[in-house]
């Protein structure tokens with residue numbers, strides 16, 4: 603529907619600003635990543651027409667379908683990869699995405715560095731931390747995060763932040779606080795945390811990037 607996505611975007615941005623203000627932070631320090639996975643083209647077009655320029659996708663192939671053609675028409679577009687990255691998709695990911703948020707293992711670091719070398723440019727990276735220590739979830743374990751961040755830095759990966767996806771059935775705040783501690787003690791400025799259901803909590807706990815899909819675009823079709 604005309605204007606629906608624009609209204610939703612306004613509403614989410616307003617809620618981010620209010621949460622930031624309540625926490626004594628500036629709204630300008632929080633970036634809304636509009637998560638466009640699973641969304642129809644017309645809603646994405648509406649968001650672009652509303653002037654929003656930062657988007658997240660969790661699959662490389664779907665992201666190519668959504669964004670490769672649109673990219674040249676939108677010079678200020680900023681695309682974040684927020685889903686698990688397989689090593690055989692690294693080249694395509696680095697070619698399309700501006701920021702890789704899901705760096706979580708040394709083998710991926712090797713492949714990323716090779717791909718950065720090939721395009722002659724590195725991409726800012728976030729380290730994904732599996733704060734809930736869930737076996738099925740990607741991310742480095744919290745107790746291995748410091749060592750892995752050091753490994754990435756030593757190898758020359760531009761690490762700009764930390765990212766987490768708390769367990770679906772737990773209160774998110776302790777996970778956000780843990781990620782904040784890991785970022786702080788490692789001198790990382792970026793904190794990517796908070797989704798549709800908990801982005802205000804994340805902003806209260808220092809998020810610099812919130813990843814919001816459903817609240818911006820409406821419900822996704824099931825996979």
Ligand SMILES: *Cc1c(COP(=O)(O)O)cnc(C)c1O
Nearest residue numbers: 637660684797798813814815816
């Ligand atoms: C899908 C997804 C989101 C957005 O989820 P919503 O609940 O729709 O806001 C955020 N982060 C990641 C990693 C995702 O895969």
